Amino acid sequence: MSAVAQYRTYLCDYLEKNHNMKPKQFFQCINPQHTDNNPSMMFTDKYNICHCFSCGVSYDIFDVVGIDYHLDNFRDQLLKIQELYLGYVPVIKSTSNVDNKLYDYTNYFKRCVKNISKTNYLQQRGIPENLIKKYGIGYDEERSLVVFPINKNCYFARSTISKDKIKSRGKSDIWNKKYLEESNKNDLIYVTEGIIDSLSLEVIDPNIKTISINGVGNINQLVYELKNNNFNGTIVITFDNDGPGIQASKLLKKELTKINVNSFSNTLISSFGADECNDLNKALLIDKDRLKANYEYANTAYMRFLEKNNNKEEGIEIG
Ligand SMILES: [Zn+2]
Incomplete structure (x- = not known):
């Protein structure tokens, strides 16, 4: 170098x-x-x-x-x-972005799935068995990590004994990225900060299309993927109801406007006090019915908007 x-x-x-x-x-x-x-x-x-x-x-x-x-x-x-920097060389912290190699985690995931019953981390967060199975979520007993496979080359993990969040070595990806790759103009995609938030939304609507960017620091990766896939659906930004979440929502909305992607921004939890809860998973645990009602109200409005908009494009009169 x-x-x-x-x-x-x-x-x-x-x-x-x-x-x-x-x-x-x-x-x-x-x-x-x-x-x-x-x-x-x-x-x-x-x-x-x-x-x-x-x-x-x-x-x-x-x-x-x-x-x-x-x-x-x-x-x-x-x-x-x-x-x-005379006589001083800073330690370069290596993060997953530096390492873009592909590692195959298939066998690691299999081992983790076998151990999933050894933790109740997901049950405590209201995530049911069917979603744990659907996504092949596992438990790394040695490292005390709940492991969320994103694809065979990438996972995201959360410690069950500390607040640590861990990304796999190598290239990192967006949770449920498939929804961006096969979009159509009637698609409504809910973007969350974390996988647990996305799973919480899936608990209240099993048919929802939701993706997670795994931290507000990754909004530029999302913008890149949307552009790259010529995404033509609509995005609903449902980040946390706290300082960094609100700021990231604003910035993401601005970036989406620049690339002509239609979007809405809605925490879905504004009816909960900020001191009561600031993310979707806490809302699910505190009052599932209220979260569901908030979601259904917003979702119906967005669907109606899309229908109107898309009909307009096709020149269909709506009465
Ligand atoms: Zn500036």
């Missing part, structure tokens, strides 16, 4: 130290022209850049150092970085 390429990988460290960045979270946009009232910038280790979802800029470490120290030519920026 050339010295310049090496320095590019320092961006994460630089942002953490100088721009108060936390991994996988939005932080204040660095662009001096942009007054970023809600943090809209995110770092991606795939390209070692930070991108602002609001004003659209993308910066590498040379750009950022150039802005911070008012250095407008590359040579001065390079010298500054050398000075900042």
Whole structure:
């Protein structure tokens, strides 16, 4: 790796130290022209850049150092970085994005499925047997992880003894991505932050089409997949009813408008107090009937909207 390429990988460290960045979270946009009232910038280790979802800029470490120290030519920026990192090499945290290899987890999943009865993690979250079977959800006893296979090359897991959320090594994917690949204009796809939220929706409507992006930090992956698959259905964003969830909903809605994907944004849990619950799974546990009523009310309205819209396109008069 050339010295310049090496320095590019320092961006994460630089942002953490100088721009108060936390991994996988939005932080204040660095662009001096942009007054970023809600943090809209995110770092991606795939390209070692930070991108602002609001004003659209993308910066590498040379750009950022150039802005911070008012250095407008590359040579001065390079010298500054050398000075900042003189005798100090930051530890580059490897995340799954860096490793795009394919690993086959088929056998691991089989072992985990055999052990699923050794945990009651899913029962405690109101996820029934039929969904556990349908998705081949398993339990890794050694690591105390509930394992959600996404496809044979990728899984997502949650610790049963801590708050840890784990992504498999290698390329990561969206839960139920198939719904994006075979879309039609009558499709209504519910996007959630986490798999447990998607499963909670499936408990109240077994016919729902729901996908999960596994963390609000992955909205750009969703936008990429929608574009890539020429998605022509409608998205309902049902992220958590908390600060990061609300902010991510706004940003995602903006990105969807840019790529001409119709969307609605609805937590489905606004009738629950914010102190009572902020995600779909908690709502399911607190009051399943109320969550179901909220969902059915919203879903009916969206379906009616789609029907009207699609009929209009086909030139059918509706009375
Ligand atoms: Zn910006």
